[in-house]
Amino acid sequence: MKKAFAPLLFASALAVISHLAVIYAAPGVIMDRAMSMLSNRGIALHGFTLGERTTPQTQTVVRPSPDLAYSACLFDFEQAPAGLRVKMASTENYASLSFFDASTNNFQTIRGDGSGVDVRLLPPKMAATQPNEIGSPSNTGIILIRRLAPTEADYERVAETAKGDKCSPI
Amino acid sequence: MINRIATFGIAGILGVGVGVYSALAMSGLLPGDRRIGDGIEINGWVGDLRQGSVDASPYLRARIARHGLLAMAKSEAIYFIRSRDGAGEHLTENCDYKISGGALPAGWWSITLYNSENFLPDNRDEALSFNSNQSSGDAWTAIISPTQPDDGAHWISSRNAGKFDLTLRLYMPEPDTLARPEQLIAAPNVERLTCKEQGS
Secondary structure (H helix, E strand, O other), rough: OHHHHHHHHHHHHHHHHHHHHHHHHHHHHHHHHHHHHHHHOOOOOOOEEOOOOOOOOOOOOOOOOEEEEEEEEEEEEOOOOOOOEOOOOOOOOOEEEEEEEEOOOOEEEOOOOOEEEEEEEEOOOOOOOOOOOOOOOOOOEEEEEEEEEEOHHHHHHHHHHHHHOOEEEE | OOOOOOOOHHHHHHHHHHHHHHHHOOOOOOOOOOOOOOOEEEEEEEEEOOOOOOOOHHHHHHHHHHHHHOOOOOOOOEEEEEEOOOOOOOOEEOOOEEEEEEEOOEEEEEEEEEEEOOOOOOOOOOOOOOOOOOOOOOOOEEEOOOOOOOOOOOOOOOOOOOEEEEEEEEEEEHHHHHHHHHOOOOOOOEEEEEOOOOOO
């Protein structure tokens, strides 16, 4: 019995360590893969890219809504050390601007409410001091604009509007 | 000495195996587990208001990353998933269903069908969801079926969906809803109508 104690303790310790490693690493790994996949599909770093109208043939991430038009911007503060200017052009219908860090957290969402949004996203080392400044918890992440576009005609209108979006280094 | 090393080697492999498997199981990363969270169940619809939030546990965060990446925080949208009909059977394209409900406490809402891989089913029916713009008045009904209903009823297509589930999105939820979701969200009913005979 005494001989079995040490291997059992060893197995238990490794079980706990590997369990925690998987749990804490999974979101970052999945987000990293998602960012690579989006990049491979033409989503720009530091620039909004309007995705095609969401259909089974164009979907790129899990559980996309076919009623929404998505514009995405990948960010990496290694290449934008002073931060980013992020602008969402106004639309009449529902729109939101949401920010996701490298661990998948939605650290900020701003609703359009019929008006445009113009903010600065700052890297983790810089403190946000103005109302229009947002501090990012991580150096990389995704900025996503969702706009209501249940029909082809709605999507065409969004495509025009989205030309006014900005996601550019300061 | 060699026996001792072998014993520790086997113990180590077992330990890592148990640790990895339990982590995958508890965070919904195993195939077949499609729950977004365990926080709330309303009429068979399961959701978790912590999704997208920094308050989310590491288990929920991993689950969201796998099944609902880029979900927004609850102030902007809340999400529920339902994978079984009113009789407790898994939703499948082999059966037709009636989904019905009333007004929902949100600025805009939608119900979308996804296959077992968390993607829209591979069809070109242009009937992937039902949303609040289509519901006139408080009571509404839609048919979930691989073929379009003849009677002009609202339709969500399950063509090529296999075993599927439904996601209910409530955008711009009313503030009271976040405080008392079980009391204020009248989550839709899903009733099985008919099923195809299974081939022999």
